[in-house]
Amino acid sequence: MKVEALAIPDVKLLTPRAFGDDRGFFLESYNARVFEEAGLPTEWRQDNHSRSVRGVLRGLHYQLVEPQGKLVRVTRGVVFDVAVDIRRSSPSFGKWVGAELSDSNYAMLYVPPGFAHGFLVLSDVADFCYKCTTLWHQASDRSLRFDDPAIGIDWPLDGIAPQLAAKDAAAPLLAEAETFA
Template identity: 60%
Template sequence: MNVIETAIPGPVIIEPKVFGDDRGFFLESWNAARFREAGLDFDFVQDNHSRSAKGVLRGLHFQNPNPQGKLVRVVAGRVWDVAVDIRRSSPNFGRWVGVELSAANKRMFWVPPGFAHGFVSLEDGTEFLYKCTALYDPASEHSLRWDDPALAIEWPLEGVVPQLSGKDQAALTLAEIEGYA
């Protein structure tokens, strides 16, 4: 697999080795030994799967306390996936990185603990999978505003008004959240 550093230390793009022929393809989406050899040593405790219509924006979510690291990928459709550094002690506090993940490009994205995470679905029927390093804890879950001007995230919405959950409509700005130390 190929591990690609991003503009912020921590989040990385992972391109798995894909074996394909006229029958289809095969890839390893998780192999603890291979990931560990690449410096990505995680213990996952929960897998999640969501399906979204085009224009659905989920996030930016984080848990504090009980932060989650997430290894995310798309198995149908495509998304613009974003990680925001919300570690107040980080020199990159408030900076974000984004990557297009799709069934076609088969890329994965590692979002470490200490980052808010979200994505917008770019196609109907997009299916998004993610492995988490901590269990979902509703009491620790928070949302950071997807459109906070302080973040200036470049969402590829092309005039589309995103569909948000009630939780995401009520999300706080970067200045209002209690980030990590």
């Protein structure tokens, strides 16, 4: 498995080796030894799976109590996946990184605790699967405004208005949001 640090080095792009033939493919999406050697978590507390249609934008999500590290991947379709550093003490506070994840590039993104996370569906439908280092904690669940000009995420919207959940449409800007020290 190839593990690369992105422009914000705490966020990692992981690309497993896929072995395929006319029957399909095989890949190893998690190996505790590889993750440990790369300094990534090896204990996961929750697995999630969402299905969304083209133009759905989920996020930017995080939780304040028991912040989650996430290992995200797409098993069907294509998404543009984003992590925003919301640790005020970090030199990359308010900065973002993004990557295209798809069922054909097999790429995964590790989003560490202290980051807000979101994705935009670029295909007709996408199945998005992710592992979390902590359990979901409803009382500390937060959203950050996806189009905050102070962050400046370059979402590949191609002129369309994204479909948002009510909580994401009403999310605060980074300057008003509760963040990490």
